[in-house]
Amino acid sequence: MPDVAVAYNRYKFLGYEFLTWLWCLTEKNQERLRKLDAELLSLVIGNRIVLENRVGDTAETITIKGEDADLDEGRLSLKKGAVVIELNLIYRSDEQEWHFTIKGESFNIANLRTPATGTPESEKDIEGAVLEKVWFYEKVSNLVDTLFNDFMKLRISKDWDGVAVPELRKWIHGSTDFAEV
Amino acid sequence: MGILSSSVSLTRYGVKGEIGKPILETIADGLKKNVVAEIDGDVSEKAVGWTSFENPFNPYFEGNSFVFGEYLIFSLRIDRKSIPSKVIKKHYAAEAANRLAESGREHLSRNEKQMIRENVVRQLSLRIPATPDVYDFLWNCEDAFAWFFSNQKAANDELETLFSKSFNLTLVRLFPYTIAESIPGFSDAERETLSGLFPTKFAE
Numbered sequence: 563m564p565d566v567a568v569a570y571n572r573y574k575f576l577g578y579e580f581l582t583w584l585w586c587l588t589e590k591n592q593e594r595l596r597k598l599d600a601e602l603l604s605l606v607i608g609n610r611i612v613l614e615n616r617v618g619d620t621a622e623t624i625t626i627k628g629e630d631a632d633l634d635e636g637r638l639s640l641k642k643g644a645v646v647i648e649l650n651l652i653y654r655s656d657e658q659e660w661h662f663t664i665k666g667e668s669f670n671i672a673n674l675r676t677p678a679t680g681t682p683e684s685e686k687d688i689e690g691a692v693l694e695k696v697w698f699y700e701k702v703s704n705l706v707d708t709l710f711n712d713f714m715k716l717r718i719s720k721d722w723d724g725v726a727v728p729e730l731r732k733w734i735h736g737s738t739d740f741a742e743v
Numbered sequence: 744m745g746i747l748s749s750s751v752s753l754t755r756y757g758v759k760g761e762i763g764k765p766i767l768e769t770i771a772d773g774l775k776k777n778v779v780a781e782i783d784g785d786v787s788e789k790a791v792g793w794t795s796f797e798n799p800f801n802p803y804f805e806g807n808s809f810v811f812g813e814y815l816i817f818s819l820r821i822d823r824k825s826i827p828s829k830v831i832k833k834h835y836a837a838e839a840a841n842r843l844a845e846s847g848r849e850h851l852s853r854n855e856k857q858m859i860r861e862n863v864v865r866q867l868s869l870r871i872p873a874t875p876d877v878y879d880f881l882w883n884c885e886d887a888f889a890w891f892f893s894n895q896k897a898a899n900d901e902l903e904t905l906f907s908k909s910f911n912l913t914l915v916r917l918f919p920y921t922i923a924e925s926i927p928g929f930s931d932a933e934r935e936t937l938s939g940l941f942p943t944k945f946a947e
Binding site: 564566569570572573574575576577578579580582640641642643665666667668669670671672673674675682685688689691692693695696699703707710711714715717718722723727730731734735 | 746747749750751752753754755796797811812814816881890894915916917918919920921922923926933936937938940941942943944945946947
């Protein structure tokens with residue numbers, strides 16, 4: 563493996579491409595998401611997308627936020643060559659809901675809100691409350707890994723250039739003639 | 744930010760290395776040897792160490808106190824004394840004036856100014872209480888992963904250094920390349936393909 567700092571910078575585009583692919587999947591192919599996570603009811607874009615358009619040494623950051631934000635502006639940025647650097651997602655599984663933000667380059671998870679848990683009333687309750695919370699966090703951690711593993715298998719295959727990229731371009735350009743990524 | 748908070752941030756790590764057996768005793772030993780020091784009433788301006796998840800202001804690592812099911816949970820505590828620069832400036836001015844009056848001189852040398860400044864900071868550090876920041880840490884020894892409940896770079900750097908010093912193990916951050924590299928079932932050829940990837944241009 564290359565030096566950690568080198569690998570971090572050299573391959574951070576994988577995180578950006580993953581988020582772009584995932585955004586497309588949330589809009590166009592929930593079925594594929596459900597095949598990857600049998601308990602998934604839906605995975606949708608939440609209240610924030612951050613994109614970055616880097617030209618030479620300067621970087622323009624585009625933030626789209628709000629519950630009913632117009633995502634066309636984000637796709638317009640993609641058309642201009644921007645990459646998705648941060649995505650807020652809402653994950654629904656088994657009638658419960660998680661909200662979290664994932665950063666493309668670090669895969670740090672931020673603003674993670676899980677389904678409600680009971681408040682521990684005594685010291686004896688703390689272990690149960692902790693384990694319940696950890697179980698909720700694991701659901702998100704496992705989801706991210708499952709999705710990224712699926713993306714990486716596609717990314718290193720011939721289907722990436724042959725099928726996925728043309729379809730992603732169609733999606734970015736708003737084409738209705740869309741197959742699957 | 745803690746495990747039981749309503750909103751958390753997570754930095755995910757892999758843990759590399761072999762931990763000495765018996766595992767719990769080895770870890771308890773590492774925690775006790777690197778427990779956070781109390782620096783109130785001390786000249787130290789900063790302390791970094793482990794503390795208990797359940798009682799961060801009274802560290803306790805005996806028995807199974809840090810074991811929760813299959814996880815080990817404890818916390819990183821960073822105590823810092825933050826002395827406002829204006830306070831330092833005020834005390835420095837008074838001390839420098841005293842020194843000039845005592846010596847009958849009009850100017851202080853560069854060294855004298857430096858010594859006065861250091862002395863002022865030391866004296867103030869004795870009087871100012873440290874502000875503690877507590878970050879929870881979860882470790883699954885069996886599956887060799889860990890979660891740190893903060894995305895702050897400085898806190899993550901302190902964690903990685905303290906973890907290595909305490910347990911002689913390495914925390915490896917899980918970011919796109921490190922996750923991709925460890926995908927189960929990837930062949931050597933697939934790993935090589937991964938190494939040779941370059942960014943895709945989606946804009947035509």
